[in-house]
Amino acid sequence: MFLLLPTGSSRVSIMRWAAVLIVAGLCGVSLGQYDEDEDLAWLQYYMRQSRLSSYNYMPYYEDENTPYVYSYLPAPDAEAGPGPEPQESPSRECPQECDCPPNFSAAMYCDTRNLRYLPFVPSRMKYVYFQNNQITSVQEGAFDNATELEWLALHNNQITSEKMGKRVFAKLKNLERLYMNNNNLTKMPGPLPRSLRELHLSYNQISKVPSNALEGLENLTALYLSHNQIFEMGASLKGLKSLILADLSYNHLRKVPDGLPIALEQLYLEYNHINAIPDDYFRVSPKLLYVRMSHNSLTNQGLSTNTFNSSSILELDLSYNRLQKIPRVSTNLENLYLQGNQINEFSISSFCTVVDVMNYSRLQVLRLDGNEIKRNAVPPDAPLCLRRATIIEI
Ligand SMILES: *[C@@H]1O[C@H](CO)[C@@H](O)[C@H](O)[C@H]1NC(C)=O
Numbered sequence: 001m002f003l004l005l006p007t008g009s010s011r012v013s014i015m016r017w018a019a020v021l022i023v024a025g026l027c028g029v030s031l032g033q034y035d036e037d038e039d040l041a042w043l044q045y046y047m048r049q050s051r052l053s054s055y056n057y058m059p060y061y062e063d064e065n066t067p068y069v070y071s072y073l074p075a076p077d078a079e080a081g082p083g084p085e086p087q088e089s090p091s092r093e094c095p096q097e098c099d100c101p102p103n104f105s106a107a108m109y110c111d112t113r114n115l116r117y118l119p120f121v122p123s124r125m126k127y128v129y130f131q132n133n134q135i136t137s138v139q140e141g142a143f144d145n146a147t148e149l150e151w152l153a154l155h156n157n158q159i160t161s162e163k164m165g166k167r168v169f170a171k172l173k174n175l176e177r178l179y180m181n182n183n184n185l186t187k188m189p190g191p192l193p194r195s196l197r198e199l200h201l202s203y204n205q206i207s208k209v210p211s212n213a214l215e216g217l218e219n220l221t222a223l224y225l226s227h228n229q230i231f232e233m234g235a236s237l238k239g240l241k242s243l244i245l246a247d248l249s250y251n252h253l254r255k256v257p258d259g260l261p262i263a264l265e266q267l268y269l270e271y272n273h274i275n276a277i278p279d280d281y282f283r284v285s286p287k288l289l290y291v292r293m294s295h296n297s298l299t300n301q302g303l304s305t306n307t308f309n310s311s312s313i314l315e316l317d318l319s320y321n322r323l324q325k326i327p328r329v330s331t332n333l334e335n336l337y338l339q340g341n342q343i344n345e346f347s348i349s350s351f352c353t354v355v356d357v358m359n360y361s362r363l364q365v366l367r368l369d370g371n372e373i374k375r376n377a378v379p380p381d382a383p384l385c386l387r388r389a390t391i392i393e394i
C-alpha cells in the first residue's frame, strides 16, 4: 500500500531527489558524447574533480571552498626565449614528475600518472595531490620539509601500513585534510596532526580504531571510515569535540562506539552487525540530526524504551534490522525508515503518547513496507497523530 498525501514539504525534497537523479542520468548520457580531444581534456578535469569531491556526498555537510582549481596549462616549449637559462629560484622548484602552476605556487599536482613512489615536496607547498597512482609506501621524512602543508591527497593508491614511516605526519602542524581512502592500510595511521579537520580513510582494511588513535584532534569535523573491517572502536570518538560527521558504515562493528561526541550531527552506522544500543546513548549528542543504522541486527530487546526518543533527530533509518515493534520516537522526527524488519503491529503510541489537538507527530515520511503488518492495521486515530505525514508506505 502506498499512500501519497498531497500536502507537506517532503514532496519538495522528493522532487529535488528526482532532479538529482535526472541530472545524474543526463551526465551519463553526455559523458558518452565527449570523444574529441578538447572535450576529453575537460572530461579528465571533471573526473579528477569529482573523484576528489566524491566523498563529500553527504547532502547536509557544507564543504569549504576548495582550492582544487586546476586551470593551469603548461606553456609550449617554443615560447622559451634565447639567452641564459633563467636561474631556478627556490620558490619555483618542482619535481619533474609533477605540475606546479606558476600562478598558484602553493599547489603541486602529481596525480594520475602511474607513480610508484612519492616525489619530494618542496617546502612552500600547501596543497599536494598524489591520488590515482600506484604508490605503496610513505617513507619516513617524506614531508619533513613541507611543514606548511594543509591538504594532502594520497587516495587511490596502494599504501600499506607496514610501509608507512612511523612519524611521517609529525611535523605537519597545519595539515587540515588528509585523504588516504582507497589504499591498503590495515591500521590507523598515526600519530595524526592535531590540526586535522577532515580525515578520509574509507575503503581500506583497517580492523581496529584504538581508543587513543584520534586523541587531541580538537578540530576534526568529519571522519570517514566506511568500508573497512573495523570491529572495535573503543571510546575513540568520545573526546572529538568538533566532530559533526562520523561515517562508520560497512564495517564489522557488533556494538556502537563507546560514547558519542557532543557536537555530532550525522552518524552513519549502516551495514554493521550491531544488535543493541545502551540507554541514553544519543542523549549526549544534543545536535544529532541524522542517524542511519540500516542493515544491522537490531532487535527490540536490544533497545531501551526511549533509545530513539531524542528531540533533535530528524531522520532515522532503521531499515533491514530485526525489529518486531515500532520503537518510540520523538514527535520532532520527520523521516522514519523501518522497511525490511519483522514489525507486526502499527502502534500509534510509538509516535504520540498523548493525542489531541496540540500534541502530534511531525513525521512526514514513514516506511513500513517489507514487514508483517496487515494493511488494515492502521488505527483510526493515526491521522490525528501523524497529521503531517505525506508518505506512509506499508
Ligand atoms: C592561473 O592563470 C590562468 C590563466 O592565466 C587563470 O585562468 C587562472 O584562473 C589562474 N589561477 C589562479 C589560481 O590564479
Ligand SMILES: *[C@@H]1O[C@H](CO)[C@@H](O)[C@H](O)[C@H]1NC(C)=O
Pocket (backbone or CB within 6 Å): 120, 121, 122, 123, 145
Ligand atoms: C629540506 O630543507 C633543507 C634545509 O632547508 C634543505 O637543505 C634540503 O635540501 C631540503 N630537502 C628537500 C628534499 O627539499
Ligand SMILES: *[C@@H]1O[C@H](CO)[C@@H](O)[C@H](O)[C@H]1NC(C)=O
Pocket (backbone or CB within 6 Å): 136, 158, 159, 160, 183, 184
Ligand atoms: C592492495 O590491495 C589490492 C586489492 O586487494 C591488491 O591487488 C594489491 O596487490 C595490494 N597492494 C599492495 C602493495 O599490497
Ligand SMILES: *[C@@H]1O[C@H](CO)[C@@H](O)[C@H](O)[C@H]1NC(C)=O
Pocket (backbone or CB within 6 Å): 194, 195, 196, 218, 219
Ligand atoms: C583549531 O582551530 C582553531 C581555529 O581555527 C585554531 O586557532 C587552533 O590552533 C586549531 N587547533 C589546532 C590543534 O591546530
Ligand SMILES: *[C@@H]1O[C@H](CO)[C@@H](O)[C@H](O)[C@H]1NC(C)=O
Pocket (backbone or CB within 6 Å): 306, 309, 328, 329, 330, 331, 349, 350, 351, 352, 353
Ligand atoms: C519521549 O520523551 C519525552 C520526554 O523526554 C516524553 O514526554 C515523550 O512521551 C516520549 N515520547 C514517546 C513516544 O514515548
Ligand SMILES: CC(=O)N[C@H]1CO[C@H](CO)[C@@H](O)[C@@H]1O
Pocket (backbone or CB within 6 Å): 353, 354, 358, 359
Ligand atoms: C505529552 C505532551 O506533549 N503534552 C503536551 C500537549 O499539549 C499541551 C499544550 O500545548 C502541552 O502543555 C503538553 O505538554
